[in-house]
Amino acid sequence: MQRCLRFHTTKPHTLRKGRQAQESLFMNYITGITRGGTSWVPSFITALNEATCIGCGRCFKVCSRKVFDLVEREEDEDNDDGFSDDTSMVMRLTDAMDCIGCLACAQVCPKKCHSHGPQALPA
Ligand code: SF4
Numbered sequence: 213m214q215r216c217l218r219f220h221t222t223k224p225h226t227l228r229k230g231r232q233a234q235e236s237l238f239m240n241y242i243t244g245i246t247r248g249g250t251s252w253v254p255s256f257i258t259a260l261n262e263a264t265c266i267g268c269g270r271c272f273k274v275c276s277r278k279v280f281d282l283v284e285r286e287e288d289e290d291n292d293d294g295f296s297d298d299t300s301m302v303m304r305l306t307d308a309m310d311c312i313g314c315l316a317c318a319q320v321c322p323k324k325c326h327s328h329g330p331q332a333l334p335a
């Protein structure tokens with residue numbers, strides 16, 4: 213029986229384009245360096261969607277910086293039925309400038325509340 217082997221190779225120009233895109237990322241954005249000496253581009257927190265947050269506190273626990281605060285959710289006056297006295301909690305982004313871009317918060321959030329992105333270097 214004849215076997216058909218297929219090899220998937222990446223074309224040189226595709227590799228070149230990928231390398232150029234990576235180099236441009238390293239030149240234009242804040243970069244970090246691993247202990248082993250490899251460069252990487254941190255993805256910093258840009259927003260937290262309080263509307264979808266369930267106040268579970270997971271992101272607060274994993275974050276090694278003082279970026280979040282668990283606060284009482286403000287009452288929505290339109291939905292106030294006058295019967296509930298429960299206080300629900302919500303995570304708030306309090307100091308995005310302290311973020312180191314590790315993405316740990318995004319990995320533990322069950323509701324995908326966080327948005328992240330690389331930070332461009334000042335021109
Ligand atoms: S990316 Fe890391 S440092 Fe930044 S807010 Fe999330 S857990 Fe904290």
Ligand code: SF4
Nearest residue numbers: 265266268269271321
């Ligand atoms: S992990 Fe997500 S759902 Fe839980 S508190 Fe943080 S933002 Fe809210």
